[in-house]
Amino acid sequence: MPSLLFEMGAPGRGSRFVADAGGAKKYLPADLLRSELPIPDLAEIEVARHFMDLSGRNFSVDRNFYPLGSCTMKYNPKLNEAAAGFPGFTDLHPFAPDDGAQGALQLLWDMERTLSALFGMAEFSLMPAAGAHGEITAMLMAKKHFAAIGQGSRNVCLVPDTAHGTNPASAAMVGYRVVSIPSTSRGRTDVGALRSRLDGSTAVCMMTNPNTLGLFEDDIIEITQAVHDAGGLMYYDGANANAIVGLTRPGDMGFDLLHLNLHKTFSVPHGGGGPGSGPVGASAALAKYLPKPIVVRAADKSFALDWRRPDSIGPVREFWSHFLAIVRAYAYVIVHGEEGLRRNSLLAVLNANYVRAKIKDMLTVPYDDFCRHEFVCSAETLKKETGVRALDLAKGLLDAGVHAPTMYWPHVVPECLMIEPTETETKETLDAFAETLRALVKQSHDDPASMAELPLHTPVRxxxxxxxxxxxxxxxxxxxxxxxxERAR
Amino acid sequence: MYAPHTERDIQAMLEVIGAKSLEALSSLPRGLKIEKPLDVEAPLPEANAYARIKELADANSAARMLSFLGAGAYRHYQPPAVPWFATRSEFLTSYTPYQAEASQGSLQAIFEWQTYVSLLTGMDVSNASLYDGATALVEGVIMSMHANGRKRVAISRGVHPMYRAVLDTYAAGMGLEVTEIPLSANGLTDASKLDASGVACVVVQSPNFFGCIEDLTPAAKAAHEAGALCVSVTAEALSLAVLKTPRESGADIALGEAQSFGLPLGYGGPYVGFIAATREHVRRLPGRLVGETKDVDGRRAFVLTLQGREQHIRRELATSNICTNQALCALIATVYLATVGSTGLQAIAAANLKRARELKEAVCALPGFASAHEGPTFNEFCVRTPVPAATLAKRLEKQGILAGLPLSRFYPELDHDLLMCATELTSSDDIKRVTAALAKETERAVAAV
Structure with a gap:
């Protein structure tokens, strides 16, 4: 059981790390200074042991399989890390003059153009810090667009009932009223229901495709057409883009705005919950609203940050991008090219379908159709028969060194497990996963009470x-x- | 490239699935399939990709220049222990710690980060991190709006211009009115010009964008008398090591940017935003929070808590839309703070004070140069230049020196002001070199006119 850093160390154990400059009181009047700095002084070996200890109490992709739906926990190639560590990037100040940052600017420019080509958008901004940040960026753009064309009264955002929680939360931040659209028994957006909610108040419809059930919205052209006919905009949540890169493009489906999660689709590591990167793409009509600055190339082929974008919503973070995350994604793009990216999408879909086929006799697969990069299954029947819940199965997987799938979401499927293996897993890993799940289902029937005890072997239970x-x-x-x-002292 | 499938694997898997081909699994409605090659470069072998990216990195000559740039992104010493431990695979490639049993390492580290932020700011509670200082400001303003139901904000013109620009971006979409508090001639927020009536919060940064250390007390008093909150912004987190805490100055919410705690400049990101508040605002905090609890065997454990505030539970009623945050950056900062400790942090802060004072004295002693403001500064200050600051900066750049940020970039009226920064990494020789270059290039610039 590791102590907290604050329970370790001892006064006098610290080091200065730099030449002694005296105390702050030598430089500043006493009334500006804090009275004490109550943080611990530790020896470096204490720090080492502590964080080694913590690292041993974590699952990670480099050690564990993460069939975590909607999160795309693929392997993070180490080329990415090497690339992000080059001193020419790490030591570059954001206010470096453009002349001295040509390599970084070229990388950003290349990335913007590549993403535009891959997703069928006119232009991209690499500024947003994560997926949800991309969503709010796009909502701000939509709001500005409607104000500019004299339709500022549009204030309804349509969101399928299977959508990520960030979608309604982002829409609400700009004051949009969120209206939920139900799914059909086929697990697709109910086009009739959608149509019935379209009117002059419709601002934006936010969708993923494939949706969060892992199913391709095959009526997508009809949907985008209907929303456009009502004067609304279509927003593509790129959380599930790992199923489609190189195969089809949101721009061709009729989407006007989109964000990507470079920490999902483009193999930037998740880092225990960030940093991500959430570039936003826009159609030709909306690109002028993208955040600024954006990288441009001059006639002499030099690159610059362009601040002269009068219609831009403005900047959405303090500097130009999560640059080192973009570098990682760039590395991923250039080793794959279009063909490699397409193959990864196909293999991500293959892996998901393989797992689906292997487990559909154990758990209910409510939409038993070819899935895309992920699928949902339900432990509802198992629960009725044994009392064992999806949660218990998930916790049982942890004992086998497998991260739990996404659970209890989307809400339309009871006792839901959402499984996304990603393309980087071997057939052997998937086979072993299916066998582990089979053993847990058997245990659920044989000894249901024992399932509530799981996990037994994780650092905590x-x-x-x-x-x-x-x-x-x-x-x-x-x-x-x-x-x-000590507080009294 | 990194997918492990052999042709044999693929055939065997297709057979189990009952599909004819990979394409059959990913079939698309008519007209949606990409038919023609896209404008994407052909793939490079990994060795070539490595070389290409290195070439792009090496093309950034500014990364090798002698730099006096600060302005919200600071060049500090990163002890080698920091990346060594913080970027281990177990942290780098882990997911958001929703599964407590599989994530105690990340969860405990976040709990420790929350504690460090609380101790540094003097606040009761901190969250798990935000994207950066600017978006932390937006979240702090939203917290204030939720606290008192008001939709106007008074913000000092001394707050980082990029932070204010980001707030303006959000304000336009949120129907929020932003009013600026002007600065006095000494570069400090002029609290006598502050009208706090009806505002959700009053926002002041210290040290402010010009490097001047602000006393937040008058702004906090005015805010509280008007029933508003006081929000303090810190763009240079190292200053927290020595300056009076935001809490001691009367802030209700303390937020800012912690890039200085071991994160590289990285052309602007990723960095790490922090936000902390007094206990009464805990339920209004955005994003993730980790709490301490016990497991079924009674062992100490950590877990994400108060998730009822968050978007994945509360959807459109969430306190914020944030999901992915800056966990790894917060971990780097946590390892940094653990490594340097109280002794190191105070010594590094003092070294910044020392070097900045040396630089200020040396530059201001040059003919025609003067300190723009009289009051105390931390590691940045404004110097008034005899010729336009942008002209000088351009001339020094040609000699491999980034002299600082010409303020005309954000304050057109301040075209003879240069914002210069010195840190513990600035040497006496560096100071000699930049002062000599400034003197020489000023002469040349004057001669050229």
Whole structure:
């Protein structure tokens, strides 16, 4: 059980790291200074042991299979890391003059153009920091667009009931009213229901394709046409783009705006929850609203950051992009090319269908059709027969060193497990996964009570979430607190 | 390239699935299939790709120049222990720690980050991180709006211009009115010109964009008297090591950018935003929060908590739309803070004060140069230049020196002001070199006129 950093170390154990410059009071009046800095002084070996200890208490793609639906936990090639570590990138200041940043600017320019080609968009901004940030960026663009054409009263955002939570949350941030669109029994957006909700108030319809059930929206042309006819815009949430790169393009489907998650589709590591990168693409009609600056190439082939975009919504973060994440994605793009990216999409779909075929006799696959990069299955029947829930299966997988699939989402499928193997997993891994799941289903029938005990072998077992929530509501238990006697001192 | 499938694997898998071909699995409605090759470059073998990217990196001559640029992105020493431990595969390639049993390493590290941010700012609670300082400002403003239901913000003109520009971008879409608090001649927020009535919050940055250390107290007092919150912004997190904490100055929300804690300049990102607040605002915090609890065996454990605020549960009623944040960057900062500790952090901060003072004295002693403001500064300051600052900066760039940021870029009226930064990495020789170059190029520029 690792201690917290704040329970370790000792006064006097620290190092200065730089030549002694005296104390801050030598330079600043006392009334500007803090009275104490209550953070621990540790020896480097304590830091080493601590973080090695923590690292051993984590699952990671380099060690574990993550069949985590909607998250695209593919292998992160180490070329990406080497590329992002070049001093010519890491030591480059964001306010470096354009003349001194030509390599970085060219990389950004190449990436913008490549993404535009791959997704059928007129132009891209690489500025947004993550998927949800891309969504709010696009919502701000849509809002500005409607104001500019005298239709600022449009205030409804249509979102399928299977959408990511970020979609409605992003739409709400710009004041849009969110209207949910139901799915059909085929797991696709109900076009009739969608049509019935279209009118002069429609601003944007946000969709993924394939959707979060892993199914291709085959009525997509009809949908985008209907929304356009009503004067609305189509927004593509790129969370599931790993199924389609090089095969089909959102621009050709009729989408006007989109974001990508470079930390999903383009193999930027997830880093335990970020940093991501969420570039936004726009159609020719909307590109002028993209955040600024954007990289341009002059007649002499030199690159520059262009701030002269009068219709831009403005910047959405403090500097130009999550540049080192873009470098990683760029590495991924140039080793694959269009053909390699297409093959990855095909293989991601193959892997998902293979797992689906292997497990459909164990768990219900409600939409038993060819899926794309992911699919959902349901433990509803198992629960009825044994009392064992999807959660218990997921926790059982952890004991086998497999990360849990996405659970209980989308809400349209009860006792849902959403499985996305990605293209980088071997057939052997997928076979082993199916066998592990089979063993857990068998255990559920043989000894259902034991399933609620799982996992047994992880660094901690199931945790008490209710207690911590009650404390956290009062702002307690969200940080280390000094022991009462020290506080008095 | 990195997919492991052999032809034999593919055939065997297709057979199990009952599909004829890979293409059959990914069939598309008529007209949607990409038929013609796209404008995408042919793939490069990995060795060539490595060389290509290295070539692009090497083409950034500014990365090798002697630099006095700061302005929200700072060049600091990164102890080798920091990337060594923070970028291990177990952290780098892990997912968001929704599965507590499989993520105790990430969760504990976030809990430690939350603690460091709380201790540095003097606040009660901190979240798991935000994209950067500018978007942290947006989130802090939204928290304030939720706290008192108001839709106007008063923000000092001394707040980083990019942060203010980002706030303006969001404000346009959120129906938020932003009013600026002017600066006095000494480069500080002029609290006497602040009208806090009806505002959700008053926002002040310290050290401000000109490097001047601000006293937040008058702004905080005015805010509180008007029923508004006081939001403090810190763009140079290292200053927190020595300056009075935002809490001691009366802030209700403390936010900013922590790039200085071990993150590379990286042409602007990824960095890491932080946000902390007094206890009463905990339920309004955006994004992830980690709390301490126990597992069924009674062992100490950490877990994501108060998820009822977040988009994946609350959807359109969430406190923020943020999902992916900056976990790895926050981890790097956490390892940095653990490594340098209180002793190192204070020593590094003092070294910044020392070098910045040396640089300021040396530059301001040059004929025609003067300090733009009188008050105390941390590691940045504005110098008034005898010729336009942008002209000088351009001339020094040709000699391999990035002299600083000409303020005309953001404040057109300040065309003779240069924002210069010195850190613990600035040497006496560096200072000699830039002062000599400034003197010489000023002479030349004057002669050229």
């Amino acid at each position: 199931r945790v008490d979430e209710a207690q911590v929530g009650r404390q956290a509501n009062k702002g307690i238990g969200l940080r280390w607190e000094p022991p009462p006697n």
